[in-house]
Amino acid sequence: MPAKVAIVGRPNVGKSTLFNRLVGKRLAIVDDTPGVTRDRREGAARLGDLEFIAVDTAGLEEADDESMAGRMRQQTEAAVREAAAVLFVIDGRAGVTPMDRHFANWLRKQKRPVLLLANKCEGGAGGFGVAEAHGLGFGDPIPVSAEHGEGLYDLSLALIEHIAGNAEGVPGDDADELDMVEADIDIDPDAEAPAEDPNRPIQLAVVGRPNAGKSTLVNKLIGSDRLLTGPEPGLTRDAIAIEWEYEGRRVKLVDTAGLRRKARVEHKLEKLSVADTLRTVRLAQVVVLVLDGALGMDKQDLTIADHVMQEGRALVIAVNKWDAVEDRALALKEIEDRLEKSLPQARGIPVVTFSALTGRHLDRLLPAVMKQYERWNRRIPTSQLNRWLEEMIARNPPPLAGGRSVRIRYATQVKARPPTIALFAPRAEFIPESYLRYLINGLRETFDLQGVPIRMHLRKGKNPYVRDED
Known part of the structure; x- marks a missing residue:
């Protein structure tokens, strides 16, 4: 060291x-x-x-x-x-x-x-x-x-x-990672990420509303009182990165400042803290959204979850303080129903319940994180993807446009992290958003991409692997 x-x-x-x-x-x-x-x-x-x-x-x-x-x-x-x-x-x-x-x-x-x-x-x-x-x-x-x-x-x-x-x-790699978490740089969200390197740490950001127990969670995971904790809301101001290891895999845990509703953020310091947190989310790979189990999921939690998905990060919902919840079955159902209704693009996101203070059931969190990370990195072979596309179109063809059918000729995955699919169709502009949602939902179910953001782009043009097309 x-x-x-x-x-x-x-x-x-x-x-x-x-x-x-x-x-x-x-x-x-x-x-x-x-x-x-x-x-x-x-x-x-x-x-x-x-x-x-x-x-x-x-x-x-x-x-x-x-x-x-x-x-x-x-x-x-x-x-x-x-x-x-x-x-x-x-x-x-x-x-x-x-x-x-x-x-x-x-x-x-x-x-x-x-x-x-x-x-x-x-x-x-x-x-x-x-x-x-x-x-x-x-x-x-x-x-x-x-x-x-x-x-x-x-x-x-x-x-x-x-x-x-x-x-x-x-070491060069370590220095890059320490800087990467909060460096004030511009990122192209559609740029292809580097290939998966098992020697580089997984960037894991812990976010949520103030006083949800984020710092307590990080301290419990690493087994040390590394971060300041207490009953006062808003204790954390900076995004703090901590190197850690889970089952032989390096992890960079990043604790962040609590995110309140934009209308309530008035002071300059809190604005700087919020900007730091949002920048950390943009540079993360997996984001753990911590909820207070006693309070459930409110509009601000949904806003944070939506922001994480829009940034293309893998997401895990972590419900803390579960030992203080009386009707746990009802509380869990309300959270899952709220996600299903208000955040359909996050369908299938894993929800993990635990107590960070006592450590009860905390062993469920990291396996869920690693599973989401694997899904986020997944690449689907082109042959499998096009067989799936044929089945989806046969089951429910795209709607007619001007009395003419709209043909999707070809699909390919152009990048992972998050999975991004390009659809080639000569009349791509006539394919509605509702049909793309149908395809994305089918993609999740078929290839086990539950809870992972999926980007699907329409492109005009011919199948690059076929010389002649009608």
Whole structure:
């Protein structure tokens, strides 16, 4: 494993800005509001020839362990324990505060190499804060500007002696995957995905409304309190990726911020969190939509499910807090009926019930995820596809157009992930949407593609495998 470098400090000193600068992408949400970061986030970082894993952390605050601030601090403490070196960031313009001194005393007890950074020193600003920082006892502070990229060369020289011996380099595939989850890039949803590679992790996003138990679910799956949890809704703000393994297959679990109705999202921070979640869905392969079993499935859940299907991702419905549901048979039937009625394109989506808190029946979830992933990757041989098409047309021919029959001459699967079928028909414009739905439903039943988004495109033209056609 490459060496880890934890970035710590009190709230609003620029830790996330520095993290984004080191990883070379805007992965962490940055805002002037103190306490934006709550969970710790990891990313493949580079400074010159030095490669390591940077760890962004929540702002250090004095608080009771059971409070939200206290639980955030515990996440930061865990990051420090795992780190080969610590970057202790202060605000060079504000100088050293009593809170900085308090946590400097704490850091000295952790037996980790500490580099003191005076941030916000662009253009020579923050000279007083740099001078004052000498009194913290971590040697010469390094003046930097995370926003403008100043002082990073001096940082690399100071850092190399602490982590060069521990780092094994950041494998290219791992770095790609860490960046892939939340990189701010444009994606062509109709572009052919790369062939299935069993060595690359499955991208699994966990989404849902606030307080549905997403972070609790991820913690239970990985067997560690890696993510901040609690009764407060909206605890998670960033999409946090965690490398994991299930039955020998690598999985990249991505916990996301809760999605509320658009009309209720007013604050800038929540808008940024929602955008981060939607971007994560777009780059996922399988999405687990977590419901609160006691609340059932409401309109917002259906909106999220519809968005996942529109993005062409495989979907699994995970009903959490099932131990709190009194009439379970009725609750399950209501969820399935709601899906059938309001989301017909998601027909056959697996619905898994469990309790993330106790772990009861949680072993049902990952088999359902792997099954959906296999369906999402499925390729249907052209010969089988056209035999199926002949049977479907014989059973129910396309409706007449202008008194003339409409012929579908040929079908082929042009891509997987999700399964995408091209139909060749000279008068394609006369084939109604209702007939395409008939074909898609038949495709699901015949080839076991239940709950997987299927795209079907009509193309004018001749069968490319036949020289002459009538």
